[in-house]
Amino acid sequence: DGGITQSPKYLFRKEGQNVTLSCEQNLNHDAMYWYRQDPGQGLRLIYYSQIVNDFQKGDIAEGYSVSREKKESFPLTVTSAQKNPTAFYLCAIAQGAGGYTFGSGTRLTVV
């Protein structure tokens, strides 16, 4: 995964529960991103962070929260306010002129 580690690979959430997806990178890059992928809808941006202690909402931020306390880590919390959380979640880093690199993803399912 080019130095990006997402965990867990599979995650199950009960109704009303908050869950946190992990994204760690050892490539020393500033910009990190979270995308959601649904069948037939492509990838949509949830949140992104270009520097430690700062982050911005993407196109579908409602029901999600993030933190960026360390350069290496950008965890995503799916809150109970997200009514349709079942999806494949992908974390990415921006390598400047080198383009983007993605992690292997976390598949979240509501049970």
Place this chain on the structure above:
Amino acid sequence: KQEVTQIPAALSVPEGENLVLNCSFTDSAIYNLQWFRQDPGKGLTSLLLIQSSQREQTSGRLNASLDKSSGRSTLYIAASQPGDSATYLCAVLLNAGGTSYGKLTFGQGTILTVHP
């Protein structure tokens, strides 16, 4: 708002054929364009990255072209193999004041199946 469209949505070909995947975008003020491959249940693997000043990039059997003025890119796969079967995604990065740290906009992908 940037919109990215990929045609066809799905493609099925016999092994050995040369094929072309198409990507179009509405805002030509892009910083770069990137082609990815995604296998079922996996993350995205970068195939080719074309900067806005470039016309094409090549890697092995893959060749990607970029025509910024017309808002189009093509991914050419030569001598296709069953192992090429995957979803191919095109993504563009808008030129946000010269920075490369904007957000990618993705097409919905082309599902390619190569039959033995």
